[in-house]
Amino acid sequence: MTSHDSGRPARWWVGIDGGGTSTRAVVADAGGQLLGRGESGASALNQGVEQAWRHIAEAIERASVPGLQLQDCALGLGLSGTGVPAQLQGFVAADPGVARFALITDGLAGLLGAHGGRAGALLISGTGSVAEALLEDGTRRMTGGWGWQIGDEGSGAWLGQQAMKVAQAAFDGRAPRGALADSVYAAAGPSREDLLAFCAQAGQGGYAGLARLVFENEHADPAAAALLDEAARALDALAEALHPSLPLALAGSIALRLAPRLGPALQARRVEPQGDAAAGALWLIQQQETTSP
Numbered sequence: 001m002t003s004h005d006s007g008r009p010a011r012w013w014v015g016i017d018g019g020g021t022s023t024r025a026v027v028a029d030a031g032g033q034l035l036g037r038g039e040s041g042a043s044a045l046n047q048g049v050e051q052a053w054r055h056i057a058e059a060i061e062r063a064s065v066p067g068l069q070l071q072d073c074a075l076g077l078g079l080s081g082t083g084v085p086a087q088l089q090g091f092v093a094a095d096p097g098v099a100r101f102a103l104i105t106d107g108l109a110g111l112l113g114a115h116g117g118r119a120g121a122l123l124i125s126g127t128g129s130v131a132e133a134l135l136e137d138g139t140r141r142m143t144g145g146w147g148w149q150i151g152d153e154g155s156g157a158w159l160g161q162q163a164m165k166v167a168q169a170a171f172d173g174r175a176p177r178g179a180l181a182d183s184v185y186a187a188a189g190p191s192r193e194d195l196l197a198f199c200a201q202a203g204q205g206g207y208a209g210l211a212r213l214v215f216e217n218e219h220a221d222p223a224a225a226a227l228l229d230e231a232a233r234a235l236d237a238l239a240e241a242l243h244p245s246l247p248l249a250l251a252g253s254i255a256l257r258l259a260p261r262l263g264p265a266l267q268a269r270r271v272e273p274q275g276d277a278a279a280g281a282l283w284l285i286q287q288q289e290t291t292s293p
Contacts, residue, residue, distance in 0.1 A: 002082070002092060002103040003288070010074035010099040012065065015282025016056055018043030018079040019106055020127035020148070020157070020204045023052075025059035026278045027068065032286065037278075038062030042205060044127075045081030046147070049091040052079065057096070075101040076285030078109020078277045080128060083145070102285050106277055107132040107145060113280025114249035114273035117287070122273075123239045123266075125231075126252030127208045129155035131238040133246055143242045148204040154234035156254045160202075160210030162227050164188070168195060178221035183213040215257060232261035239266050249273040 012035070017024045023043040027035045040058035043051065056077070057070055075098055081087050082105050095101070107130040111122040121133040129152045130145030148157035167184035169175035171192065187210060188198035198206070217224040235258060239248055248269040250256055259270075275283075 002088060003101065004092065004095060005100040006097070008071070008099045011072040012068055012074070013076070013282060013285055014060055014063075014073050015076045015109075015278040015280070015285065016043070016059065016078060017106060017109060017277035017281060018052060018056065018077065020044040020047065020080055021208060023055045023059045024276070024278045025056070025063055026282050027060065027063045027065050028282060028286070035065045036063035038064070042127075043079060044204070045079055045084065045087035045091055047081075047204070049087065049094045052091060053094055053096055071097050071099065073098050074285050074288075076109070076281035076283070076288075077101055077103040078106040078281040078284075079103065080106045100285075102288055104281070104284065105130075105132075105142075105145075107142065108140070109280040109284065110251045110273075110277035111280065112283055113275035113277050114251065115247070116274045117280075117283055119246065120271075121239065121243050121246040121248040121269075122251060123235060123242075123248060123255055124251045125155050125235055125255035125258065127156050127204055128152040129158070129235065129238065129252075129254075131242040133243045135243075135246075141242055144238045148207065154231040154238070154254070154258070155252075156208035156211040157204045158207075158234075159214050159227060159231055159254065160207030162230075163210045163214050163224075164195070164199060164207070166223050166227070171195065175223070178223055179217040180213060180221040180224040180227075183217055184210060187213065211254065228258065229261060232258045232263075236263045236266055239269075245269065247271045251276065 015026045025038045038059040040055040043055045111132045119136045133141045167181040170177040170181035
């Protein structure tokens with residue numbers, strides 16, 4: 001965890017869940033009463049620290065809490081990309097002057113929210129994918145979360161990349177042309193130049209935007225159904241490697257849509273989350289407040 005305290009008193013406590021597609025904020029007062037929620041664009045650190053702070057501020061503003069000022073906020077931040085030292089240092093250096101903050105991964109924030117700070121496991125698949133566990137002795141474990149460029153199997157960005165590979169193979173005649181490839185051509189363009197241009201600028205969010213095409217074509221194209229089965233197996237592997245028996249919650253749009261495809265061992269451990277990552281980040285900063293001298 002990374003934290004900073006300006007020494008100024010805080011008037012509002014805010015939990016932030018920041019990923020590769022969106023940023024969600026939940027705002028509470030000193031008594032713990034929830035005052036509002038807001039949402040903005042991506043605040044994953046690998047997309048730029050200036051963007052991250054801007055979208056955090058926008059999400060807080062959109063919670064529509066009268067009189068709220070960013071400099072009077074204590075922030076619990078659960079952000080994607082904190083594991084890269086340069087990104088983390090850049091984000092801390094760009095602090096716009098909040099009262100204080102505590103920064104953890106979005107996965108850990110989701111874990112704290114899902115189990116109310118108690119032992120348990122969380123499997124997240126949205127734009128990216130990761131699995132995290134909090135053990136009974138207070139230690140943590142994590143599997144996956146290696147980033148969309150080379151990992152994040154079973155995530156939205158991964159599904160979009162695989163859909164593009166299907167479309168490229170069909171374009172070349174290396175694989176049959178089906179409904180999934182046609183949907184990718186409709187989204188990205190039908191020519192080789194169109195596909196190359198899409199890949200050159202897509203990034204994490206652009207590929208994740210193609211994931212919906214895989215779900216939309218699962219009944220019309222065996223290639224799409226096979227990708228969804230492969231994604232589910234990848235998520236099964238993340239959860240099994242993480243811990244074999246802890247109660248497991250699912251989070252993220254892709255994980256929830258793939259839930260029926262997940263294996264029986266995982267299904268037997270599955271529990272409903274008590275809260276989301278924004279709630280976990282809020283819990284973190286509230287705990288710091290109650291335990292500070």
